Amino acid sequence: MAHSALYDLHFLLIPLFLLATIAPSIHQSIPLGTTIFAVDENSSWVSPSGEFAFGFRHLPNNDSLFLLAIWFHKIPERTVVWSANRDSPVQRESRVELVNNGHLVLYNREGREIWKKPKAINARAASASMLDTGNLVLLSMDSSTIWESFNEPTDTILPSQTLTKPSKLSSRRSEKDYSKGQFELRLQEDGDLMLYTVPLEGEFTYSNYWSTNTAGSGSQVIFNESGYIYLTQINGTSVSLTPGNIVSTQEFYHRATLDFDGVIRQYVYPRTLDSTVGWAQSWSNVWYQPPNVCLAVFFAIGSGTCGFNSYCALDENQRTTCHCPPGYSYLDPNNTFGGCKQDFVPQSCESGGSIEASQFELKEMRNVDWPLNDYERYFPINENLCRQECLLDCFCAVAVFKDDTCWKKKVPLGNGKMDYGVSRKTLLKTPRGNLTLQTAPPPTSSCREKKDRTALILIGSVLFGGSGLLNLLLLLAISMVLLYSRHQRKVRFQRHDASMLGIRILSFTFKELEQATNGFKEELDRGAFGAIYKGALVLESRHLIAVKMLDNVVAEGESNKEFETEVAAIGQTHHKNLARLLGFCNEGLHQLLVYEFMSSGSLASFLFGSIRPNWNQRTQIALGIARGLVYLHEECSSQIIHCDINPQNILLDESLTPRISGFGLAKLMKADQTRSITGIRGTRGYVSPEWFMDMPITAKVDVYSFGVLLLEIICCRRNLEMGLENEERVILTEWAYDCYAETRLDLLVENDEDAKDDLKRVERMVMVAIWCLQENPTMRPSMMKVTEMLEGVVEVSKPLHPYSTSSVFS
Ligand SMILES: *[C@@H]1O[C@H](CO)[C@@H](O)[C@H](O)[C@H]1NC(C)=O
Numbered sequence: 127m128a129h130s131a132l133y134d135l136h137f138l139l140i141p142l143f144l145l146a147t148i149a150p151s152i153h154q155s156i157p158l159g160t161t162i163f164a165v166d167e168n169s170s171w172v173s174p175s176g177e178f179a180f181g182f183r184h185l186p187n188n189d190s191l192f193l194l195a196i197w198f199h200k201i202p203e204r205t206v207v208w209s210a211n212r213d214s215p216v217q218r219e220s221r222v223e224l225v226n227n228g229h230l231v232l233y234n235r236e237g238r239e240i241w242k243k244p245k246a247i248n249a250r251a252a253s254a255s256m257l258d259t260g261n262l263v264l265l266s267m268d269s270s271t272i273w274e275s276f277n278e279p280t281d282t283i284l285p286s287q288t289l290t291k292p293s294k295l296s297s298r299r300s301e302k303d304y305s306k307g308q309f310e311l312r313l314q315e316d317g318d319l320m321l322y323t324v325p326l327e328g329e330f331t332y333s334n335y336w337s338t339n340t341a342g343s344g345s346q347v348i349f350n351e352s353g354y355i356y357l358t359q360i361n362g363t364s365v366s367l368t369p370g371n372i373v374s375t376q377e378f379y380h381r382a383t384l385d386f387d388g389v390i391r392q393y394v395y396p397r398t399l400d401s402t403v404g405w406a407q408s409w410s411n412v413w414y415q416p417p418n419v420c421l422a423v424f425f426a427i428g429s430g431t432c433g434f435n436s437y438c439a440l441d442e443n444q445r446t447t448c449h450c451p452p453g454y455s456y457l458d459p460n461n462t463f464g465g466c467k468q469d470f471v472p473q474s475c476e477s478g479g480s481i482e483a484s485q486f487e488l489k490e491m492r493n494v495d496w497p498l499n500d501y502e503r504y505f506p507i508n509e510n511l512c513r514q515e516c517l518l519d520c521f522c523a524v525a526v527f528k529d530d531t532c533w534k535k536k537v538p539l540g541n542g543k544m545d546y547g548v549s550r551k552t553l554l555k556t557p558r559g560n561l562t563l564q565t566a567p568p569p570t571s572s573c574r575e576k577k578d579r580t581a582l583i584l585i586g587s588v589l590f591g592g593s594g595l596l597n598l599l600l601l602l603a604i605s606m607v608l609l610y611s612r613h614q615r616k617v618r619f620q621r622h623d624a625s626m627l628g629i630r631i632l633s634f635t636f637k638e639l640e641q642a643t644n645g646f647k648e649e650l651d652r653g654a655f656g657a658i659y660k661g662a663l664v665l666e667s668r669h670l671i672a673v674k675m676l677d678n679v680v681a682e683g684e685s686n687k688e689f690e691t692e693v694a695a696i697g698q699t700h701h702k703n704l705a706r707l708l709g710f711c712n713e714g715l716h717q718l719l720v721y722e723f724m725s726s727g728s729l730a731s732f733l734f735g736s737i738r739p740n741w742n743q744r745t746q747i748a749l750g751i752a753r754g755l756v757y758l759h760e761e762c763s764s765q766i767i768h769c770d771i772n773p774q775n776i777l778l779d780e781s782l783t784p785r786i787s788g789f790g791l792a793k794l795m796k797a798d799q800t801r802s803i804t805g806i807r808g809t810r811g812y813v814s815p816e817w818f819m820d821m822p823i824t825a826k827v828d829v830y831s832f833g834v835l836l837l838e839i840i841c842c843r844r845n846l847e848m849g850l851e852n853e854e855r856v857i858l859t860e861w862a863y864d865c866y867a868e869t870r871l872d873l874l875v876e877n878d879e880d881a882k883d884d885l886k887r888v889e890r891m892v893m894v895a896i897w898c899l900q901e902n903p904t905m906r907p908s909m910m911k912v913t914e915m916l917e918g919v920v921e922v923s924k925p926l927h928p929y930s931t932s933s934v935f936s
């Protein structure tokens with residue numbers, strides 16, 4: 127390797143008193159042709175006093191990379207105050223050379239030019255000098271300065287340095303990463319001195335977060351030799367940045383740095399131990415701006431001080447710290463300012479988020495806020511509903527509640543801050559508990575889902591096929607899941623606890639529902655089990671609800687528990703053809719259920735109203751209802767018999783998908799009540815014959831009601847239509863059989879061209895309906911069979927007359 131010129135003046139015998147002063151007059155001239163190699167940190171050009179040096183330094187975060195820099199040479203920290211190649215560090219054996227043509231050039235290991243001063247080809251330096259001020263200068267033949275590092279500051283200014291318009295300091299990225307960061311201090315052309323955030327890549331300027339407000343009057347920023355920093359103004363006055371008196375530059379080293387947290391700070395470091403008793407041998411901060419950067423950096427776009435999904439706080443020494451909320455971790459573990467990432471699989475958006483809502487919970491974060499990430503707001507609303515809104519929405523990462531207002535926030539979260547002034551309640555969505563075993567079955571599901579069964583099979587096969595240790599771990603994990611689920615069950619019914627019922631349904635007070643329905647003012651319907659009222663949880667129409675007030679509530683005590691057990695079972699159901707239960711109220715004699723409000727109303731109003739759905743829509747609706755019933759009858763661990771299938775109980779959503787509502791209510795009634803005539807659960811005209819006889823009530827009662835409904839869907843008329851001229855048409859179920867027997871099905875769909883063109887399907891549907899209407903329940907097909915017949919995947923055999931087997935009952 128070539129000789130590296132060693133200009134280290136460290137060991138020169140300079141009288142001690144000289145070291146304690148700034149002596150810019152002493153020049154140590156560095157001639158042309160001098161080179162420093164990036165080998166170790168000892169090769170450098172040192173200022174005459176030995177206080178500053180220019181050369182290569184290892185990057186703190188990568189020993190094999192070098193920074194061409196100027197640093198405080200006498201303090202152990204070797205604090206870097208300037209660098210030439212912060213964004214392109216060079217490898218070992220790169221070199222900086224004061225080339226014979228008069229330029230100071232940094233070459234990388236391959237000999238390529240990385241950096242060159244002065245830039246102009248015809249500007250030529252005759253020598254260089256590292257001054258005791260920390261300024262590196264290139265001098266011409268007549269000793270005038272043709273370039274100086276003080277005119278191109280990086281993130282630090284030093285006593286005797288002046289910033290002229292326009293100039294800027296730009297922070298480093300993190301404590302150990304010297305590359306350009308996201309903050310700038312600018313002395314603008316207009317004279318204003320401002321702090322800005324900038325993106326790490328690309329050219330864009332966010333708004334400023336601090337300013338001296340000297341536009342039009344500001345002139346220069348001066349860091350004078352006594353250690354005072356001020357902004358001079360055109361009229362001769364100045365705005366002081368250094369407040370009050372400051373320790374002398376005789377006894378202390380001074381610097382002002384725009385730190386990587388976006389704060390401009392002035393620091394001092396004692397030159398010797400003797401003269402500075404009581405001062406630590408380290409950099410002490412004497413002032414800083416802005417007062418609280420966590421609160422100052424606050425823009426609609428951009429991440430804020432700490433990066434996305436993070437929050438900013440000041441520690442007891444006024445240092446800025448960045449924290450990841452629970453469930454999040456630093457994107458780069460070596461840089462806490464780089465933001466945080468989610469450590470969990472985000473909530474699935476299937477059904478908007480409700481499917482997985484039970485797997486998430488809301489954690490209260492004290493004094494923490496992300497002020498600008500709102501995408502939705504509700505007013506007025508209570509906290510309970512605010513929580514529910516967030517949990518049921520896959521986009522919601524944080525809910526903030528204050529007074530009667532709820533804000534929903536999305537990721538990435540920006541401008542996070544911790545501040546004791548935060549009086550709002552911040553609720554962060556995180557996965558529930560400590561489960562990392564994603565394949566585990568959900569703790570409290572009474573309805574089976576294909577997904578979960580595969581998971582169990584998977585666990586099973588891994589258990590028997592895997593290694594012993596793996597099995598042990600899996601067993602541990604599974605038992606944890608089981609423990610967890612047992613715990614879940616215990617806490618399930620605590621009032622107003624958002625975690626109850628695995629989130630799917632919430633508990634309301636009677637008063638809340640009274641308010642939500644405006645005192646039960648608007649009655650939507652009155653069914654076999656009670657009246658339904660329209661309500662609103664918030665003003666927006668999206669949050670309209672339907673509140674069902676159950677009649678004939680039995681006295682408190684055991685029945686209240688049963689009610690909640692049933693509600694829990696209903697809450698476990700989810701199928702696209704079932705109405706979603708949002709919550710309930712169980713206060714003494716008040717038992718109410720809260721459903722989402724369906725904008726298209728009930729099938730009854732649709733079917734029998736003036737604008738009828740077309741034939742194709744009707745066949746789809748029929749099929750949807752059948753599928754919903756299959757789910758209730760066959761896919762829940764304890765079968766749910768609806769007992770009151772009628773067009774009033776079928777609701778339609780915006781896309782005309784039928785949603786069965788009111789299911790699960792039959793069991794809420796006292797057992798003996800369901801048997802008495804007065805207690806028949808069902809609606810006149812849809813009730814199957816066994817209700818009137820001493821027969822067990824089975825799922826087949828729903829099949830019967832479905833048969834009636836199916837005919838109504840085919841014909842767009844009610845089962846019973848009094849006052850018809852044609853008397854044999856009054857009861858649809860009887861007339862339909864007659865039409866079928868006489869092969870005059872066209873009469874049933876007289877005014878419906880589409881259906882008349884599809885008579886084969888009309889016939890199949892009518893045949894299915896007649897099967898459903900068999901008086902003998904055992905003759906009725908199951909809903910599964912009904913679905914298959916409607917879908918056309920199985921043949922429909924010729925139905926018998928509905929009363930042909932009535933003798934069974936006599
Ligand atoms: C560099 O200097 C330090 C002390 O200043 C010394 O310990 C080290 O050996 C030197 N390294 C080389 C390569 O000269």
Ligand SMILES: *[C@@H]1O[C@H](CO)[C@@H](O)[C@H](O)[C@H]1NC(C)=O
Nearest residue numbers: 187188189190191215216217
């Ligand atoms: C250090 O830098 C070198 C050269 O760019 C690179 O190959 C190496 O991976 C870096 N090491 C670390 C720990 O980042």
Ligand SMILES: *[C@@H]1O[C@H](CO)[C@@H](O)[C@H](O)[C@H]1NC(C)=O
Nearest residue numbers: 350351352353354355356366
């Ligand atoms: C630096 O500024 C301060 C405050 O404005 C002043 O008191 C002091 O004399 C100045 N020092 C020099 C060397 O100009």
Ligand SMILES: *[C@@H]1O[C@H](CO)[C@@H](O)[C@H](O)[C@H]1NC(C)=O
Nearest residue numbers: 340342343359360361362363
């Ligand atoms: C100088 O200019 C500043 C800003 O415009 C103003 O506030 C101040 O009063 C002026 N002072 C004098 C002495 O004119």
Ligand SMILES: *[C@@H]1O[C@H](CO)[C@@H](O)[C@H](O)[C@H]1NC(C)=O
Nearest residue numbers: 186187188457458459460461
């Ligand atoms: C963090 O720094 C250490 C040492 O400097 C390095 O080994 C590690 O790779 C770094 N991690 C990341 C994620 O950059």
Ligand SMILES: *[C@@H]1O[C@H](CO)[C@@H](O)[C@H](O)[C@H]1NC(C)=O
Nearest residue numbers: 452558559560561562602606
């Ligand atoms: C999660 O599990 C780990 C290991 O079993 C345990 O150390 C930790 O405390 C648990 N955390 C919570 C929040 O329960």
